[in-house]
Amino acid sequence: MIDRLKRLARAAAGAAALGLCLLALPAAAHAQxxxxxxxxxxxxxxxxxxxxxxxxxxxxxxxxxxxxxxxxxxxxxxxxxxxxxxxxxxxxxxxxxxxxxxxxxxxxxxxxxxxxVAPFTVVVKQDSPIRSPRDFEGRTLGGPATDGALKLFPTLAKVAGFDPAKVRINNMAPNLREQMLLRDQVDGVFGYVNTVWFAAKLSGMDPDKDLRFIKYADYGLDLxxxxxxxxxxxxxxxxxxxxxxxxxxxxxxxxxxxxxxxxxxxxxxxxxxxxxxxxxxxxxxxxxxxxxxxxxxxxxxxxxxxxxxxxxxxxxxxxxxxxxxxxxxxxxxxxxxxxxxxxxxxx
Structure with a gap:
């Protein structure tokens, strides 16, 4: 009888310990x-x-x-x-x-x-007649709709003194940006300096020789x-x-x-x-x-x-x-x- 009681006690203790472990599992998961x-x-x-x-x-x-x-x-x-x-x-x-x-x-x-440091830029080909933001008027610029430089274009227009309504904007898929510029389907593209520079390099261009970067920071946008x-x-x-x-x-x-x-x-x-x-x-x-x-x-x-x-x-x-x-x-x-x-x- 005593042995049986001991066995029951050990079983109860084991069950209690198992129960405590199971109760602890949700808490451990919740910790993450x-x-x-x-x-x-x-x-x-x-x-x-x-x-x-x-x-x-x-x-x-x-x-x-x-x-x-x-x-x-x-x-x-x-x-x-x-x-x-x-x-x-x-x-x-x-x-x-x-x-x-x-x-x-x-x-x-x-x-x-x-x-x-503000990385925003409009990138044009090296032989482009666009030399400053005021030259954007009458031109077509392109970029992904969610690009930060494109979103800030009205701000650049404000400080650089040109009319953004006179600029045509072409929204494009990000992977088409550099190719559309290279093929003259747009006059310039929006982007971050590093993003465009390295994408152009990866596509076979020499960014230093083939492109010019019109940087927002050069026109007073200390953003x-x-x-x-x-x-x-x-x-x-x-x-x-x-x-x-x-x-x-x-x-x-x-x-x-x-x-x-x-x-x-x-x-x-x-x-x-x-x-x-x-x-x-x-x-x-x-x-x-x-x-x-x-x-x-x-x-x-x-x-x-x-x-x-x-x-x-x-x-x-x-x-x-x-x-x-x-x-x-x-x-x-x-x-x-x-x-x-x-x-x-x-x-």
Whole structure:
């Protein structure tokens, strides 16, 4: 009888332990907060830090389950996050400003500035008669509808002094941009300097000899560009998840700066058909051209200068005749950033 009671007690204890384990499983699963991220463009070398953070388990170590999808243009992520299709996006700050002026309650919030130098450009052939933005009048320009440079065209017109209504705009698929320019189907194309430069090189052109870049920054547009943005609702309800995401990304970013080849290897695991040499060149050019504004020595990569961002907001609002002017704090929240000492201050 005593042995039987002992056996029953052991069985009960085992069942209780099993029950506790089963109860713990949902809690463990719940610990991985899911984040869906859409990038600015197709997978490429200049996104290396996202893939390295995922490959080395930095997101997972922060309790995050991060899905990374390719994008359709730097402006396309804003409405996708606003609609709840994605939790976060890597996209254009100026498109975010425009959206926030129109729909402030739905607009995402930027939390980490990556591209602090304006990369926007209109690209023409080297022998084109177009020499400045005023020469756009009477011409046909083309680009993807979600391209950040195209979205900012009215702002360029405002500061450069030409009538955008006198310019014909041809929307095209991103993969046709350089070929349509080469075949004279358009007089110029919108894009980011690095994006067009490397796409042209990959298609067999010599960008330095065959193309000219009319850069927005040369005409007074001192704008920020691509930033990490999150759903406002998600950031409010999950502040530690946003902080953890940025810690993981910032860690991977510093490692890519120290070892670009490791970053490119992570990209190639996601997209094996890419050329490693070209993607590394693109990565290094992006860090040099798009992420090296002198202000980062003072405030660190990821942060913004409030006065500079305020000027950019005013410019976008005025040029697009928007009905309201978002506050700096509405479009950018530095409260999620890693400490300044942890963020890069030069490249």
């Amino acid at each position: 907060t899911r984040i869906k991220l859409t990038l600015n463009w197709k997978y490429e070398g200049a996104q290396a830090w996202f893939f390295l953070a995922q490959e080395r388990g930095y997101f997972k170590a922060e309790g995050l389950d991060v899905q990374i999808d390719q994008g359709e243009g730097s402006a396309a992520g804003v409405p996708k996050v606003a609609a709840g299709t994605y939790t976060a996006a890597f996209g254009d700050m100026n498109a975010l400003i425009d959206f926030a002026a129109r729909r402030p309650d739905d607009a995402p919030v930027a939390v980490y500035m990556l591209y602090n 920020y560009s691509n930033t990490i943005m999150f759903s406002r609702k998600f950031a409010k309800e999950n502040p530690e998840a946003v902080k953890g995401f940025l810690r993981a990304l910032n860690k991977a970013l510093k490692e890519v700066v120290a070892d670009p080849d490791a970053g490119i290897a992570a990209v190639l695991k996601r997209e094996p058909l890419l050329r490693a040499d070209l993607e590394k060149e693109k990565l290094l050019a992006t860090m040099k051209r798009d992420m090296s504004h002198p202000e980062i020595a003072r405030i660190g990569l990821g942060d913004v200068d409030d006065a500079r961002l305020k000027r950019a907001i005013d410019l976008v609002v005025q040029a697009n005749q928007l009905g309201s002017t978002p506050a700096v704090s509405t479009v950018f929240d530095r409260g999620f950033l890693p400490a300044r000492a942890e963020r890069p201050t030069h490249f």
